[in-house]
Amino acid sequence: MKKLITLVLILLAAIFSKAQSTNSNDHSFIENIGVKINYSKNFGFQRDPLPDLLDWKPKNSSTFRLGLSYDWNRNKKLNYNFNLSIDWLTDKSQYIVNDPDFDSNSIRQNFSYNGTVYFIFETQFLYRLNKKGNLYAMAAPQINYFLFNDPGSSVLTGTNNLNGYSFSLSRTERNRIIRPSLALGLQYDLNTKTKMRLGAFYSYSFTPIYFGEFTYENSNGVTASGDWEFNGHQAGITFQIFPFFKRGSN
Numbered sequence: 644m645k646k647l648i649t650l651v652l653i654l655l656a657a658i659f660s661k662a663q664s665t666n667s668n669d670h671s672f673i674e675n676i677g678v679k680i681n682y683s684k685n686f687g688f689q690r691d692p693l694p695d696l697l698d699w700k701p702k703n704s705s706t707f708r709l710g711l712s713y714d715w716n717r718n719k720k721l722n723y724n725f726n727l728s729i730d731w732l733t734d735k736s737q738y739i740v741n742d743p744d745f746d747s748n749s750i751r752q753n754f755s756y757n758g759t760v761y762f763i764f765e766t767q768f769l770y771r772l773n774k775k776g777n778l779y780a781m782a783a784p785q786i787n788y789f790l791f792n793d794p795g796s797s798v799l800t801g802t803n804n805l806n807g808y809s810f811s812l813s814r815t816e817r818n819r820i821i822r823p824s825l826a827l828g829l830q831y832d833l834n835t836k837t838k839m840r841l842g843a844f845y846s847y848s849f850t851p852i853y854f855g856e857f858t859y860e861n862s863n864g865v866t867a868s869g870d871w872e873f874n875g876h877q878a879g880i881t882f883q884i885f886p887f888f889k890r891g892s893n
Contacts, residue, residue, distance in 0.1 A: 645674040647687075653745055654693075656853070657734075658703055659749065661731050666729040668864055670718065671887075673885040673887045674885065674887045674888040674889070675713055675714045675715065675885065675888065676711065676712070676713055676885065677709065677711070677714060677838070677840075677883045677884060677885040677888075678709075678710075678711060678712070678715070678884055678885075678886065679708070679709070679710045679712045679728060679881060679883045680708070680709055680728055680881065680882045680883075681706070681708035681709075681710075681728065681730075681879060681880075681881045681882075682706070682707055682708075682879050682880055683705070683706045683708075683844075683846070683877040683878060683879020683880070684704065684705055684706075684842070684877065684878055684879060685704040685705070685724070685732065685852070685873070685875055685876065685877050686701075686873060686874075686876055686877075686878075687848070687873065687874025687876040688700060688701050688726070688868065688871075688872075688874070689796070689867075689871065689872055689874070690857070690870070690872075691857075691867075691869025691870055691871065692867070692869070693857075693859060693867050693869075693878075694741065694859065694865050694867055694877035695741065696741045696742040696743070696745075697738070697739070697740055697741070697810070697812065697859060698737075698738070698739040698741070698867070699735045699736065699737070699738050699739075699812070700736065700737060701734060701735070701736050701737075701873065702735045702736060703733075703734075703735040704732070704734045704735070704869060704873075704875060705732075705733055706730055706731065706732050706733075706879070707730075707731045707733075707762065708728045708729070708730045708731070709728060710726055710727050710728025710729060710763065711726070711727055711728075712724055712725065712726045712727075712883055713725045714838075714885065715871050718777070719771070720770060720771050721768065721769065721770060721771075722767075722768075722769035722770075722771070722784075723766065723767065723768065723769070724767035724769055724778065724883075725765070725766055725767075726763065726764070726765040726766075726767065726783075726795050727762070727763070727764060727875075728762070728765070729760060729762060729763075730760065730761040730762070730787070731759075732759040732760075732761065732852075733759075734759075735833050736806075738799060738812070739809070740801065742808070742810070742861070742863075744803060744808040744863065745801060745803055745808060745810070746807060756859045758789070759789070759818070761787050761788060761789050761790070762787075762788040762789075762790075763785060763786070763787055764786040764788070765783050765784070765785045765786075765826070766783060766784055767781050767782075767783040767826075767830075768781070768782045768783065769781055769870050776832075777831060777832035777833075777834070778829070778830075778831055778832075779829065779831070780829060781826070781827065781828045781829060781842065781844065781883065782825070782826070782827055782831050783825070783826040783827075783844075783874060784823070784824075784825055785823065785824045785825065785826055785846065786822075786823055787819075787821070787823075787824060787848075787852075787875075788820065788821055788822075789818050789819060789821075789822070789877070790820075794817045794879040795815070795816045796813065796814065796816065797813075797814050797816070798811060798812070798813045798814075799811070799812040799813075799814070800812075807862065808861070808862050808863065809861065809862045810859070810860065810861035810862070811859070811860055811861070812857065812858075812859045813857065813858045813859075814855060814856075814871075815852070815853050815855040815856050815857070816853055816854075816855045818851060818852070818853060819850050819851065819854075822848060822849070822850050822852060822875065823848075823849045823850070824846050824847060824848040824849060824875070824877075825846065825849070826845065826846040826847075826877075827844065827845055827846075827847075828842055828843050828844030828845060829842060829843055829844075830842040830881075834891055836889060837884065837885065837886060837888060837889065838851075838884070838885040838888040839882070839883065839885070840881075840882070840883040840884075840885075841881070841882055842879075842880065842881040842882075842883075843879070843880050844877075844878070844879060844880075845876075845877070845878045845880065846876060846877040846878070846879075847876055848874050848875040848876050848877075850863070851872035851873055851874050851875060852872070852873050852874065852875030852891040853872065853873040853875075854870070854872035855870070855871060855872075855877065856868070856869070856870055856871070857869060857870075857871055
């Protein structure tokens, strides 16, 4: 893993070095450095069937991303935009128990989990779509890097004190250390003195962001077990600002 990180850093340094020696439109190296903000929703949850009396699904999973970018104008049609970001992922799941023997006051139905932090390496290929050169089609290979891969587990239980009914849902969770994905979208440069860029995108994850197993049982003799995964596909918006870039500067 250390070798991979070292290789990525060397490649980024080589790209930035080459970009500095071939600056587009005579802009300096620092003028092409930007700050990127990203907000998106994650989706793509699948699991083996559970009994009808229990429903479990993510209610809200959002991502906030902050990072640095470098914009390299290769020619009149093509731009490269390199990004290194930190991604905060937050999840909220909903559990609904439809068993008439269950006391709905004994358990919460919404659960929020601690945020997960990822590092994102992204290379955007931007192809100009109009004569003004401010609208781009975007394709961006991404590498999502998670620092740890320790399995986690949680147990959800409930009891009805009137009739002794109880249930238990045990869940084991694992993470992908390296998760490749591909983003497609549009980018638009705003007509402002300082360079700003808005974008919308859809990102397809080639491996699940989370995966694991679950086991369910209750005191009425109902049992179930299986696998589940959260694919981590994303749809969202981005904003980039290049604070040192001034239009018309040499």
